[in-house]
Amino acid sequence: MFPGCCTGMDDRDIIHHLTNRLGRSDIPPYADAEVARFVERAVQSGVVLGRWTLPRGARTPWWESVRSVRRVLATTALTMLVVTIGRTLFQQHPAETIVQQYHTAPGRRLTVQLAGGSTMILGPATSVEVTSSAIAVTGEAYFAVVPHPEHPFVVHTANTVVRVLGTRFSVRQYVDEAQSRVAVDAGRVGLRLRGAHADTAAQTVVSARMCAQISDSGVTVMSGTAAGTYTDWTRGMLVFNKVPLREVVAELTRTYGADIRIVDTTLANRRMRIDVAVSEESLSQVLDVIGDVANAHYVRDGHVYVVTPGRAPLPTHHGIPVRQPFPQLEQSYGR
Amino acid sequence: MAESLLQLYFSTPAADETPRPAGIASRHATLLDTVRHDVHHVHDDAVDMDRIDIALVQRIHAGDAGAFDLLIRGHFTALVRFAASFVGTRDAAEDVVQDVLTRLWMRRHHMPTTGSVRAFLFTATRNHALNVLKHNRVVARSMEMLSREQSIASRGSDEATRDALARLDAVIVTLPERQRSALALRYGQGLRVAEVAAVVGISTKAAEQLLVRALRTLRAAVASEHS
Numbered sequence: 001m002f003p004g005c006c007t008g009m010d011d012r013d014i015i016h017h018l019t020n021r022l023g024r025s026d027i028p029p030y031a032d033a034e035v036a037r038f039v040e041r042a043v044q045s046g047v048v049l050g051r052w053t054l055p056r057g058a059r060t061p062w063w064e065s066v067r068s069v070r071r072v073l074a075t076t077a078l079t080m081l082v083v084t085i086g087r088t089l090f091q092q093h094p095a096e097t098i099v100q101q102y103h104t105a106p107g108r109r110l111t112v113q114l115a116g117g118s119t120m121i122l123g124p125a126t127s128v129e130v131t132s133s134a135i136a137v138t139g140e141a142y143f144a145v146v147p148h149p150e151h152p153f154v155v156h157t158a159n160t161v162v163r164v165l166g167t168r169f170s171v172r173q174y175v176d177e178a179q180s181r182v183a184v185d186a187g188r189v190g191l192r193l194r195g196a197h198a199d200t201a202a203q204t205v206v207s208a209r210m211c212a213q214i215s216d217s218g219v220t221v222m223s224g225t226a227a228g229t230y231t232d233w234t235r236g237m238l239v240f241n242k243v244p245l246r247e248v249v250a251e252l253t254r255t256y257g258a259d260i261r262i263v264d265t266t267l268a269n270r271r272m273r274i275d276v277a278v279s280e281e282s283l284s285q286v287l288d289v290i291g292d293v294a295n296a297h298y299v300r301d302g303h304v305y306v307v308t309p310g311r312a313p314l315p316t317h318h319g320i321p322v323r324q325p326f327p328q329l330e331q332s333y334g335r
Numbered sequence: 336m337a338e339s340l341l342q343l344y345f346s347t348p349a350a351d352e353t354p355r356p357a358g359i360a361s362r363h364a365t366l367l368d369t370v371r372h373d374v375h376h377v378h379d380d381a382v383d384m385d386r387i388d389i390a391l392v393q394r395i396h397a398g399d400a401g402a403f404d405l406l407i408r409g410h411f412t413a414l415v416r417f418a419a420s421f422v423g424t425r426d427a428a429e430d431v432v433q434d435v436l437t438r439l440w441m442r443r444h445h446m447p448t449t450g451s452v453r454a455f456l457f458t459a460t461r462n463h464a465l466n467v468l469k470h471n472r473v474v475a476r477s478m479e480m481l482s483r484e485q486s487i488a489s490r491g492s493d494e495a496t497r498d499a500l501a502r503l504d505a506v507i508v509t510l511p512e513r514q515r516s517a518l519a520l521r522y523g524q525g526l527r528v529a530e531v532a533a534v535v536g537i538s539t540k541a542a543e544q545l546l547v548r549a550l551r552t553l554r555a556a557v558a559s560e561h562s
Contacts, residue, residue: 014553015522017503022515023523024416027425035411038429039404042436263437265430266467 100130104139107257117146118153121234124254125174134161140172142234145187156194160214163203164189170231174254179215183230184208191219238276245270245294249307252276256283260298260305267309270294384409388452395443403440410453413524414460420519421464431467435459453526454533461516461534499557506556513537514549521546 019025102122104110110122114130122128126139134154145153147166155162157173157180167187173180182191190203191212206212210223211230229239238255240248246268249260255278262268272293276286287298287305297312298305388409394402411432419428439446439459447455507515513535520526520534532542 011550011554014503014550014557017500018507018518018522018553021504021523022420022507022519024419027412027416027419027428029412030415032408035408036404038411038433038436039400039407041433042440043400043403265433269430 099132102128102130105257106254116148116151119144123172123233124257137171137173139174140170140233142168142170142231144168157214159194159216161192161194162189163191167208168231169206170234172230179213181211181213181230182206183211185231193219233278236277236279238278240272240274240276242271242273244268245272245290245307248272248274248290252283252286256286258283258303258305260287260307262307264309267294267296267307385451385453389448392446392448392452395446396448398443400440403443406452407436410456414456417457417519417524418460418464420515420523421461421468427467431464432460435463438463451527451530451533454530457520457524457526457530457534458536465512502556503553506553510549510552514545514552517542517545518549 099115102110102112102120104122104124104126106125108124112120112122112128114120120128120135121142123140123142126137126141128139128141129136134156136156138158141155143153143155143164145164145166145168149165153164155164155171157171159173160171160180160182162169162171162182165187167189168185169187169189170183170185171180172182182189184206186208188205188207190205191214192203193214193216204212204219204221206221210221213220213222229241232239233255238251240251245262249262249268252258253260255276260283272290274286274289274293283305284298284300287307290307291297291312294309295311296307296309298307300306388406391402391406395406414432414435415425415428418431419425422428422431435456439456446452507518510518517531517535520531521528526534528542528546529539531546532539535542535545537545
């Protein structure tokens with residue numbers, strides 16, 4: 001006799017339960033459009049990797065690259081058009097003439113002496129436009145300002161206006177970032193959102209050793225040790241404290257001027273705590289450390305680095321594993 | 336005036352308007368028709384699906400992203416649900432499946448054109464889910480979480496049944512991974528026994544026995560109170 005009868009449950013009930021429970025019917029079915037998004041992401045990262053993981057015949061066909069070249073040309077043309085229009089309009093207002101423009105490539109920094117004795121340090125991949133009344137920053141820049149009470153020093157990012165008297169502070173908003181960040185080393189600065197009117201808008205004051213994040217929804221001010229680390233890049237240090245690897249890699253990409261990619265989403269979301277001395281450590285050394293911590297390794301092809309989960313396969317010679325030399329005792333004893 | 340211009344020039348650009356790769360959506364209708372046309376045998380629905388899948392894989396080998404999309408559409412929900420039976424949350428399951436898809440596309444030349452493609456997809460998902468899972472405890476935790484929800488949901492039913500279901504959940508958690516996978520595949524996602532066998536990596540006969548053994552354990556758990 002079937003033993004489950006006393007509780008009123010039979011095989012059919014059990015299987016019904018399994019279907020719901022192990023079958024996870026609580027997760028609703030996905031619409032085609034959602035699935036298409038997942039597939040697109042898979043296919044795109046696949047194409048990126050395709051350059052060296054796929055056999056010759058499966059590489060990206062030449063017309064794909066022509067299309068992307070065309071897109072780049074179109075963007076460049078558009079930018080030039082905007083700049084030209086901007087220039088002609090600015091020339092009608094001699095007070096706003098662009099005095100100077102500065103650009104840094106990824107992996108480069110630049111120190112500039114400004115008129116009036118102030119100093120500016122440009123971070124990697126940054127553009128700065130200096131006009132007679134304000135400085136517009138796209139990217140990251142550090143300022144040490146000598147006070148001139150009659151000429152307030154004004155810095156713009158895409159969404160923020162920073163007004164200063166005499167202080168040292170860092171401003172950051174890259175093109176792909178929704179919020180800008182202002183970190184103050186010494187002195188005080190006043191902030192307002194870009195769209196707000198200068199007189200009516202409430203200014204937020206940020207003091208020394210504090211840091212403000214400005215998004216469209218408002219200003220968040222932080223103090224303490226975290227704020228100090230945001231100006232460390234001027235001394236060639238990158239400090240990450242529980243930052244997702246995705247963002248660490250974005251920063252390294254800019255700082256070292258390389259192209260770093262992560263294959264795995266789990267890996268990309270992993271939070272890292274790591275300090276990088278840019279002038280002393282090569283990118284390979286940094287990625288080795290990251291690999292040790294996160295149990296990953298990287299493959300390099302020119303200036304493209306691909307970070308993959310798991311340890312690196314043992315080196316082989318014609319398919320035969322090469323015997324490793326003895327472990328370096330000196331290193332393991334901390335000398 | 337000048338400020339608004341500066342704003343214009345330095346404002347963040349509008350959301351990236353990259354075109355969808357090669358018009359995946361538009362090609363679907365015709366592609367599915369062509370593939371259906373290639374498939375002559377329409378007697379058995381399941382076998383028919385297998386043949387469609389295989390036809391799609393042949394196109395994927397030729398680098399057709401649209402075929403890949405079409406193939407995944409048919410299995411995506413089931414794959415996420417199956418992955419969720421390992422990793423617990425829906426988000427984690429989506430991550431697992433996303434990684435699997437990326438790898439499948441990268442290594443698309445290794446996709447099989449014989450047997451059941453569905454079994455292959457589930458195998459890949461199971462392997463990756465097991466890689467992601469460091470500890471079986473995570474499974475236990477996810478099941479616990481679920482049983483709390485479920486017990487709230489099933490408050491209406493009588494006490495004896497509720498107890499029995501709770502015991503059932505407790506036993507499902509303790510089942511060996513292979514038995515649990517087999518149950519999830521067979522009864523959760525409705526795979527055929529032969530496909531279950533392919534995913535778990537055993538013969539069809541052994542898979543049948545595995546399922547019987549798992550069910551016997553569950554039956555005993557339901558009845559244990561009264562014996």
